[in-house]
Amino acid sequence: MTVTPGWYMALAAVLFTIGASGILLRRNALVMFMSVELMLNAVNLTFVAAGRNLNVLDGQVSVFFVMVVAAAEVVVGLAIIVAVFRRRQTASVDELSEMRG
Amino acid sequence: MVETVLFFIFGIAAIFGAISMVWARNPVYSALGLMLTMFSIAVFYVSNAGHFVAAVQVIVYAGAVMTLFLFVIMLIGVDKSESRKDDLRFQRPAAVGLLGLLIAGVLIAGSAAWTTGTRQPGADVNGTIENVGDMLFRRWLLPFEITALLLIVAAAGAIALAYFKPGDEEGDAA
Numbered sequence: 001m002t003v004t005p006g007w008y009m010a011l012a013a014v015l016f017t018i019g020a021s022g023i024l025l026r027r028n029a030l031v032m033f034m035s036v037e038l039m040l041n042a043v044n045l046t047f048v049a050a051g052r053n054l055n056v057l058d059g060q061v062s063v064f065f066v067m068v069v070a071a072a073e074v075v076v077g078l079a080i081i082v083a084v085f086r087r088r089q090t091a092s093v094d095e096l097s098e099m100r101g
Numbered sequence: 102m103v104e105t106v107l108f109f110i111f112g113i114a115a116i117f118g119a120i121s122m123v124w125a126r127n128p129v130y131s132a133l134g135l136m137l138t139m140f141s142i143a144v145f146y147v148s149n150a151g152h153f154v155a156a157v158q159v160i161v162y163a164g165a166v167m168t169l170f171l172f173v174i175m176l177i178g179v180d181k182s183e184s185r186k187d188d189l190r191f192q193r194p195a196a197v198g199l200l201g202l203l204i205a206g207v208l209i210a211g212s213a214a215w216t217t218g219t220r221q222p223g224a225d226v227n228g229t230i231e232n233v234g235d236m237l238f239r240r241w242l243l244p245f246e247i248t249a250l251l252l253i254v255a256a257a258g259a260i261a262l263a264y265f266k267p268g269d270e271e272g273d274a275a
């Protein structure tokens with residue numbers, strides 16, 4: 001029984017789905033943000049598995065760039081969450097509904 | 102054989118960590134579950150010959166990013182319990198139904214080999230620092246330089262967001 005790239009794809013798909021469920025089910029902005037990170041990680045896993053299957057290194061370079069963008073995104077996103085918390089004293093996205101029409 | 106055993110052990114660990122991240126009421130447990138998942142994904146990178154990205158995964162994600170998350174969790178406070186009341190009544194049942202469909206779809210799709218294109222000839226891919234750096238500083242040099250700009254913009258944005266105190270902005274409606 002050998003591990004084929006399809007197994008990694010399936011595992012990454014399950015992880016991506018769990019991350020999407022975190023976005024849909026949770027109301028805490030921090031946990032929603034962590035779910036985004038989980039989805040990014042799942043996609044990174046597919047890049048590496050596909051790169052090994054095709055015998056190219058570009059998949060791993062793509063993972064490197066995704067990590068850089070994710071790190072920048074985490075810094076700005078957490079700064080926004082902290083700024084919103086200082087103003088509203090809440091991290092729940094349901095209470096931040098002032099911008100709706 | 103070794104890869105199969107590792108796949109099952111760390112696959113279960115990754116899914117357990119991911120589910121506990123979504124499930125836990127306390128954000129600290131969520132962060133720890135995500136950390137477990139990221140370590141497991143680093144093991145999968147090693148299985149797929151991605152030694153450099155595995156190291157970066159542990160250092161950047163499990164180290165720096167999760168520490169940043171834990172800092173913010175401690176700053177905001179962990180005692181705030183999340184209300185289960187929903188503003189949109191059918192959101193949660195609809196979410197669960199959609200997720201069932203999505204899981205079925207991705208499992209069907211994931212069981213097939215979805216990499217298209219022909220396998221490149223030559224030696225097996227090996228993601229050592231030397232090989233990845235060779236790609237990064239030759240073929241991907243311009244994107245690499247652009248990420249430097251991106252990081253500077255992100256750092257400046259974070260400082261700007263942290264700089265203003267509440268009530269400083271003009272036209273404040275709150």
